[in-house]
Amino acid sequence: MSTTTITAADINKLRQATGAGMMDCRKALTESNGDFDAAIDWLRKQGQKVAAKRQDREAKEGVVIAKTTQGGASGFVLCVACETDFVAKNAEFVAFAQSLIDLAIAKDLKTLDELNAAPYEGITVVEKINEQVGKIGEKIGITRFERIDAAAVAAYIHGANRMGVLVGLSKGGDAALEAGRDLAMQIAAMNPVAVDESSVPAEAIEREKAIVLEQIKQDPKMAGKPDEMLEKIAAGKLNNFFKESTLMAQAFVKDNSKSVADYLKSVDPALKVTSFVRVALG
Structure with a gap:
């Protein structure tokens, strides 16, 4: 070893x-x-x-900003990290983060590299960040930048800029966007890994299955049981994983008597979630 x-x-x-x-x-x-x-x-x-916390370890302190375009067809979320809570709560620092997402929207930027290279007050964003480092006196940087394009996108910021969520929807309208905001709050609270079972990456399923099988094998009651039985038990536990960890199968936080999928159908049977992204401070 x-x-x-x-x-x-x-x-x-x-x-x-x-x-x-x-x-x-x-x-x-x-x-x-x-x-x-x-x-x-x-x-x-x-x-x-x-x-x-899966992917929520990117930043210790900072702010997360989520915003959509005026027409609502694109959503942007970014995390600007810093070292201390004191800086994270500074109004100028928050305003700087806001200006970066406004720049991303105005320039129709798609990647973090594009944002870092974008012009900002006569210099690039990276150069402006370095300027801010000298001014503030601690390390800062953009640790996440995500974008969703869809028929409509709902944005939600939770906990004084500590988390941002975007939800892509298959159709627009007031009812759809209201549902999208409800689902964004669901995602903030429950941190699903995917929209539904079919969209969970194969490697994530294999990883979870390996963990479940190892847990079963360590149970003294399972000693000597045939592999076929262990596989069936593992399949049942995997179903529980999908129910707890995929958005559509989760219990709806505003009404635990129904699943998120049931809630969405009650709003509009044709309404679907095309994608989502959740960015949080660690």
């Missing part, structure tokens, strides 16, 4: 991301040679319930 050095900072990072105990985090990192995501999987395979 590799002799990768596991530091106290590594252990604390894993504890913050999962909620697992210090000794368990040390063991997980040791067993995975310091690989953070592999350590999370190791903890789960041991049967621990961890609160892994």
